[in-house]
Amino acid sequence: MELPFAEPYKIKVVEPLRRSTREEREAWIRESSYNLFKLRSEQVFIDLLTDSGTSAMSHNQWSEIMLGDESYAGSSSFFKLKEVINNLLGLPLFVPTHQGRAAENLLFSAMLKKGDLVPGNAHFDTTKGHIEFRKATAVDCTIDEASDTSLYHPFKGNIDLGKLEQVFRNNPRKKIPLCLITITCNTSGGQPVSMKNIREVSNLCQKYGIPVFFDAARFAENAYFIKTREKEYAQKGIRDIVMEMFSCVDGATMSGKKDAIVNIGGFLACRDKVLFDRISMYCILYEGYLTYGGLAGRDLAAMAQGLLEGCEFDYLESRVRQVEYLGSLLRGYGVPIQEPTGGHAVFVDARKMLPHIPREEFQAQSLAVELYLEGGVRGVEIGALLADRDPASRENRYPRLELLRLAIPRRVYTSNHIEYVAACLGNIYERRDKIRSGLKIVKEAPIMRHFTVELERC
Numbered sequence: 001m002e003l004p005f006a007e008p009y010k011i012k013v014v015e016p017l018r019r020s021t022r023e024e025r026e027a028w029i030r031e032s033s034y035n036l037f038k039l040r041s042e043q044v045f046i047d048l049l050t051d052s053g054t055s056a057m058s059h060n061q062w063s064e065i066m067l068g069d070e071s072y073a074g075s076s077s078f079f080k081l082k083e084v085i086n087n088l089l090g091l092p093l094f095v096p097t098h099q100g101r102a103a104e105n106l107l108f109s110a111m112l113k114k115g116d117l118v119p120g121n122a123h124f125d126t127t128k129g130h131i132e133f134r135k136a137t138a139v140d141c142t143i144d145e146a147s148d149t150s151l152y153h154p155f156k157g158n159i160d161l162g163k164l165e166q167v168f169r170n171n172p173r174k175k176i177p178l179c180l181i182t183i184t185c186n187t188s189g190g191q192p193v194s195m196k197n198i199r200e201v202s203n204l205c206q207k208y209g210i211p212v213f214f215d216a217a218r219f220a221e222n223a224y225f226i227k228t229r230e231k232e233y234a235q236k237g238i239r240d241i242v243m244e245m246f247s248c249v250d251g252a253t254m255s256g257k258k259d260a261i262v263n264i265g266g267f268l269a270c271r272d273k274v275l276f277d278r279i280s281m282y283c284i285l286y287e288g289y290l291t292y293g294g295l296a297g298r299d300l301a302a303m304a305q306g307l308l309e310g311c312e313f314d315y316l317e318s319r320v321r322q323v324e325y326l327g328s329l330l331r332g333y334g335v336p337i338q339e340p341t342g343g344h345a346v347f348v349d350a351r352k353m354l355p356h357i358p359r360e361e362f363q364a365q366s367l368a369v370e371l372y373l374e375g376g377v378r379g380v381e382i383g384a385l386l387a388d389r390d391p392a393s394r395e396n397r398y399p400r401l402e403l404l405r406l407a408i409p410r411r412v413y414t415s416n417h418i419e420y421v422a423a424c425l426g427n428i429y430e431r432r433d434k435i436r437s438g439l440k441i442v443k444e445a446p447i448m449r450h451f452t453v454e455l456e457r458c
């Protein structure tokens with residue numbers, strides 16, 4: 001008999017969870033204006049809001065916390081992290097930042113001006129926020145296959161080279177300071193980018209003299225997909241694949257809260273010394289001195305260790321298999337999901353699940369509220385709320401996909417938790433026709449409204 005799969009770790013510390021009643025949840029979600037960000041964590045049973053900063057550190061990472069060197073300048077923890085970034089990613093220059101968006105802030109402060117374009121594959125919300133805040137435009141060049149949730153494509157994060165070249169041809173070079181490849185592509189469903197596509201994008205950018213950067217938050221999961229889905233890489237080690245990926249780019253922003261498996265941290269790495277000097281100025285201004293960048297020494301040390309653990313094949317296999325497991329259970333219940341499942345999350349297709357609710361009533365957010373009411377499970381809307389309003393017309397933007405994202409924290413939940421979540425959605429699917437109306441906005445912020453928006457039932 002073939003032995004079943006089992007996690008390559010055991011649990012040393014546990015954190016109690018409490019189940020609530022439906023009546024309690026009805027009151028709590030109403031008090032939270034139907035915005036799941038406003039719930040208190042004790043009001044949530046299983047929290048799949050995000051995999052960002054919510055993962056479980058290993059005992060080796062906790063040891064690094066104790067070894068952290070808190071010197072203001074020249075901390076040994078900084079050099080530990082520097083060695084890992086140099087050896088793992090092959091990027092020579094870097095500054096730590098307090099998280100990924102801070103790295104974006106430094107990069108765009110150094111490179112972007114009003115009216116510029118930043119082409120890439122479905123930019124992450126904070127990335128788009130930083131670009132639009134500077135009156136520049138994020139141009140989505142993702143392949144069309146990504147917006148058909150039922151279509152199987154192994155690399156739905158890929159950039160359409162035709163669309164990208166169109167942007168390069170139709171605009172002066174000086175308006176395109178960089179191209180950004182997000183690995184894996186969070187917005188299109190945690191979907192990976194193939195090595196072939198990374199290389200082709202890099203070559204095209206080189207032809208037009210445009211620097212190319214990674215938004216590298218889930219670079220290790222992307223490398224796992226390259227190994228398991230791109231034939232030529234089946235025999236290669238994760239670290240070799242990672243090295244090859246980064247050899248194609250001029251630099252990267254990184255949220256350590258994802259594949260570096262820490263609760264806080266990030267960095268910005270690059271090759272060009274002139275750019276690095278500009279970045280350094282902004283780092284000191286916004287984050288802190290260059291050897292700590294908004295973090296404690298102990299955070300740098302834990303991130304160095306986490307980067308190495310995040311690239312271990314056995315860990316990545318258990319991580320991606322857990323996501324796949326949730327996907328397969330949902331499929332079994334008939335729940336429509338983005339296929340194939342991504343690296344960090346399962347995305348439920350709310351347009352297919354609740355087709356009778358108008359898009360103006362926020363289908364995916366309505367589904368997120370139903371899931372919370374059903375079992376105290378918190379997911380997050382990736383749809384029209386997140387898409388915000390068009391900066392010029394101030395009209396609501398309706399993206400092609402209305403998704404409910406169920407992001408799975410690393411090394412946190414067991415198979416029983418996963419089965420519980422799937423059963424909740426199975427129940428909702430059964431009674432989907434009885435969900436008659438959605439939500440409307442009562443109050444919203446001018447940018448990145450989804451974090452603070454207040455809603456009520458239609």
Ligand SMILES: *Cc1c(COP(=O)(O)O)cnc(C)c1O
Nearest residue numbers: 099100101124186215217255257
């Ligand atoms: C999380 C994330 C960011 C932002 O990082 P933070 O650490 O949350 O600031 C940027 N890009 C992608 C793809 C992400 O997933």
